[in-house]
Amino acid sequence: xxxxxxxxxxxxxxxPKGVWPVPGHTYMPEVATRSMDRTLEQxxxxxxxxxxxxxxxxxxxxxxSMSPNPNVLAGALTQVVKRAKIALLGPDVPVLxxxxxxxxxxxxxxxxxxxxxxxxxRGTPNEYVTYNINPAESRERFQEAVQLIRMCWTExxxxxxxxxxxxHRSISxxxxxxxxxxxxIYMSAAxxxxxxxxxxxxxxxxxxxxxxxxxxxxxxxxxxxxxxxGWTPTPDQVIYRLGMHCTEDDEEGIEDLIEAGGGQPAxxxxxxxxxxxxxxxxxGYYGRDIDxxxxxxxxxxxxxxxxxxxxxxxxxxxxxxxxxRRIKDILGCGILDxxxxxxxxxxxxxxxxxxxxxxxxxxxxx
Amino acid sequence: xxxxxxxxxxxxxxxxxxxxEGEPLVCLHGAGGLRISRALELLSARFRVYAxxxxxxxxxxxxxxxxxxxxxxxxVAAAAAALGLEKFNLWxxxxxxxxxxQLTVMNPDMVRTLILVSPAAIRTTPRPVEGEPTPExxxxxxxxxxxxxxxxxxxxxxxxxxxxLSGPPRDEKFEASIKGLEIxxxxxxxxxxxxxxxxxxxxxxxxxxxxxxxxxxxxxxAVDADRPEAVAEVVGDYIERHDSxxxxxxxxxxxx
Numbered sequence: 340x341x342x343x344x345x346x347x348x349x350x351x352x353x354x355p356k357g358v359w360p361v362p363g364h365t366y367m368p369e370v371a372t373r374s375m376d377r378t379l380e381q382x383x384x385x386x387x388x389x390x391x392x393x394x395x396x397x398x399x400x401x402x403x404s405m406s407p408n409p410n411v412l413a414g415a416l417t418q419v420v421k422r423a424k425i426a427l428l429g430p431d432v433p434v435l436x437x438x439x440x441x442x443x444x445x446x447x448x449x450x451x452x453x454x455x456x457x458x459x460x461r462g463t464p465n466e467y468v469t470y471n472i473n474p475a476e477s478r479e480r481f482q483e484a485v486q487l488i489r490m491c492w493t494e495x496x497x498x499x500x501x502x503x504x505x506x507h508r509s510i511s512x513x514x515x516x517x518x519x520x521x522x523x524i525y526m527s528a529a530x531x532x533x534x535x536x537x538x539x540x541x542x543x544x545x546x547x548x549x550x551x552x553x554x555x556x557x558x559x560x561x562x563x564x565x566x567x568x569g570w571t572p573t574p575d576q577v578i579y580r581l582g583m584h585c586t587e588d589d590e591e592g593i594e595d596l597i598e599a600g601g602g603q604p605a606x607x608x609x610x611x612x613x614x615x616x617x618x619x620x621x622x623g624y625y626g627r628d629i630d631x632x633x634x635x636x637x638x639x640x641x642x643x644x645x646x647x648x649x650x651x652x653x654x655x656x657x658x659x660x661x662x663x664r665r666i667k668d669i670l671g672c673g674i675l676d677x678x679x680x681x682x683x684x685x686x687x688x689x690x691x692x693x694x695x696x697x698x699x700x701x702x703x704x705x
Numbered sequence: 706x707x708x709x710x711x712x713x714x715x716x717x718x719x720x721x722x723x724x725x726e727g728e729p730l731v732c733l734h735g736a737g738g739l740r741i742s743r744a745l746e747l748l749s750a751r752f753r754v755y756a757x758x759x760x761x762x763x764x765x766x767x768x769x770x771x772x773x774x775x776x777x778x779x780x781v782a783a784a785a786a787a788l789g790l791e792k793f794n795l796w797x798x799x800x801x802x803x804x805x806x807q808l809t810v811m812n813p814d815m816v817r818t819l820i821l822v823s824p825a826a827i828r829t830t831p832r833p834v835e836g837e838p839t840p841e842x843x844x845x846x847x848x849x850x851x852x853x854x855x856x857x858x859x860x861x862x863x864x865x866x867x868x869x870l871s872g873p874p875r876d877e878k879f880e881a882s883i884k885g886l887e888i889x890x891x892x893x894x895x896x897x898x899x900x901x902x903x904x905x906x907x908x909x910x911x912x913x914x915x916x917x918x919x920x921x922x923x924x925x926x927a928v929d930a931d932r933p934e935a936v937a938e939v940v941g942d943y944i945e946r947h948d949s950x951x952x953x954x955x956x957x958x959x960x961x
Contacts, residue, residue, distance in 0.1 A: 483922055486896060490920065496910040501935040502922040508951045509917065 343392035350402030360400035388695025431462030441491035453517035538564030545578035551649025574673030582651035656697035725749030733801030743933035895924030
């Protein structure tokens with residue numbers, strides 16, 4: 340089993356809560372700079388203590404993840420992370436220029452000496468407001484963009500692209516990826532449509548903001564689709580993201596998390612803006628099992644409940660190892676992507692270090 | 706509306722369908738015979754389209770006389786001359802693309818633009834099916850197509866002719882003949898083509914470095930039937946502007 344560490348570039352000062360877009364009137368540049376430094380410090384530590392991947396993500400107009408372009412952050416990581424792979428999970432492809440995405444990832448793969456994992460995402464529904472893209476087009480744009488990006492990486496001759504959403508008369512990118520034929524591609528496969536597309540195109544999949552039970556149903560569907568398409572994915576082609584806080588005492592871990600979350604269950608970005616979410620839902624963005632998808636995004640509970648659902652790993656290394664075994668048994672995932680509570684200062688650093696030193700060696704053979 | 710007529714050339718009575726006004730665009734069909742795709746209909750709004758039925762295809766008598774694709778290219782050139790066309794744009798689908806290339810090599814002064822649509826002149830993979838390709842092989846969205854396959858007799862006659870004329874999958878002499886071709890050329894491949902995979906496009910681009918390779922997204926072998934608007938737009942623009950087509954003329958302004 341491989342472990343990724345996802346350090347959100349969270350703003351370390353006061354910011355309005357429960358709205359999106361988040362107003363910037365309390366924004367302080369020096370706090371933001373400190374926040375970025377803190378993220379890089381956590382990432383450096385993760386690399387030192389043995390995490391296999393370090394993850395970056397794309398989010399807009401919000402302080403909880405100040406990473407509107409994950410590729411820019413990944414550029415910094417190439418100079419900080421000496422050993423681990425850098426996982427882009429990832430650019431919100433349908434709202435971006437796919438050729439630019441292909442170029443940036445190829446550039447990162449070159450700078451990092453072939454250590455890039457290319458997660459290509461649709462983004463959370465609110466991101467469709469960011470660059471004014473119709474969410475009804477999200478899936479078709481995504482599918483076309485993924486195929487265009489792959490061709491940018493693999494086609495040695497200049498080529499044009501007459502797409503439905505993208506049109507280019509001539510493309511021939513420089514630099515090109517170090518990994519051949521291209522960096523491993525992952526996509527979210529929460530919906531059946533996504534599972535089918537990933538299976539048809541032999542892509543890895545990932546799950547986030549879900550429960551291990553819901554993810555295991557989707558993963559089984561994906562594996563069945565892969566079989567229909569004549570191939571079998573490896574465990575490493577399934578990523579599961581959840582929270583993590585490692586402590587010397589189980590109760591202490593739970594208390595830390597409650598304190599860090601202000602005692603309230605967290606709400607995802609999309610669900611903070613009801614008008615936006617309902618307009619996105621009406622556009623057909625969620626696909627054919629819309630009710631399940633909306634329920635999944637609304638599902639947030641207390642810490643103990645979240646442990647039970649496989650949404651967070653909390654406690655001592657021994658407790659966490661047992662939690663990981665359970666998730667692995669249910670889901671069969673080869674990679675866990677651990678999102679940490681970035682705002683807990685030394686406790687966060689201690690958690691990363693303890694996990695790296697005491698948990699990773701024990702679960703590598705899983 | 707395409708209207709039917711015949712022209713005599715090289716001792717053959719050649720049926721053709723034509724429509725539209727403007728610069729001439731001569732079209733050579735694939736192994737399945739003459740079909741007017743929606744893309745050709747759209748192009749007939751900008752060009753004078755002549756879709757020729759090569760001797761031995763469709764209702765025409767069995768053709769034992771044409772000995773090679775080069776021979777066929779000579780017959781097509783004669784038909785174009787008989788139609789009074791001194792210089793024209795030349796389109797070839799699949800099997801017809803090789804003939805279009807050979808006509809161009811033999812008569813460079815006759816061809817203004819060469820358009821190769823899923824060309825089958827260079828084959829790197831074995832055919833996935835024997836005999837007439839199924840609609841699922843030809844089209845990405847077969848349910849949207851309303852084109853009946855040829856009758857078994859016509860199909861057998863056409864296939865025998867194609868088999869006799871096609872030549873080897875990699876024809877060194879032919880490939881040498883198109884090397885460095887200077888006539889403005891655009892090569893179209895569908896990203897879902899299983900008969901002539903889009904990866905073959907790079908071979909044409911390597912042989913003819915001045916050509917433009919264009920991927921038609923979500924189209925199978927019959928790209929002009931699968932994505933007619935996309936094909937007509939890019940081919941029309943290329944015929945009109947050749948290499949200047951690289952620069953978009955699409956208006957980006959939303960509100961004045």
